[in-house]
Amino acid sequence: MNRRTFLTTALVGTGALALGVNLYHPPQVRVSASLDQSHRLLFSLLVPVFLDGALPNTQSLRVAAQNRTLDAIVATMDLLPDESREELEQLLELLESRLGLLLLTGNMTPLLMRQPQELVAMLEAWRSSFLDLMVTAYQGLRELVLASYYSCPEHWTRLNYEKPRLFN
Template sequence: MDRRQFILSGIALGAAASLGTGLAIVGWQQSLAPDSSNRDLVLSALLPALLYGALPQDATLASTELNRTKTAINDFLPFLPLRQQQELNQLFNLLANRISRLGLSGHLSSLPQLSIAQRLQLLNQWRDSYLALLQQAYHGLRELLYGAYYGQSEHWQALAYTAPRFR
């Protein structure tokens, strides 16, 4: 994180804190509620960055793969423990909100407006952050997205993986 991002993050956090704790508690409780539009926005932005190099070069094939992966994620989320569902929903909602996104990413613009390189840099900053919460967000998203993408049997050949056969 450079100096400018640090200052902007501090301003955003200060502005959020100045709104009062009552408003923050209500906002925190609302951020736990699932919002499929926020989830779709964040997944549409982060999936291409996280799967960079694994997606086909053809834009229509890549779009189809991304849509299937988003569908797999949406199908899998109800099977996660409730606490993990709430944490992921909160992360999706915070990344969709302008003020909290500024605090988490250091960018005022929405995630889809960032270039792939900026999205990769954001994810790498979370991975290497000294804050355990950002590391947890990175690892949780990475495991969920990789599991949804590579859990599809058509991607196994690229990994030289064969499913075990049971009697």
């Protein structure tokens, strides 16, 4: 086994570990770490950052809104054409691996171990990057999270928006 293969196996093969799931697992997130095919844990870290200021302040409502958003994200991803979904999966897998984190964020600290302001710094770095790849990573995640959140009628109260009731 050459050194490159060894590194890849050691660092990429343990996605859950890289994400930090063995170190900390937020109790309110409905997820089985070993069966997290839909990246719920990763999104449970990103959702509060993207939706800071939009999520309800009351803890129980906030948790419900986050879980609803995670469900909507999974549903949205399922609707994407194969090529877009594969691109997104690649990005999410990179974010769940230590080597991927090093490539995308410049350090290997699992996302779960990072403070919200560090996650903001990560997103801001991508957003203003001179590499189109990083900008599209930011925009892809941003659009997925925001569109999924605002697709739920339960989240429209703050907007004073509701669809008309035509037939009653």
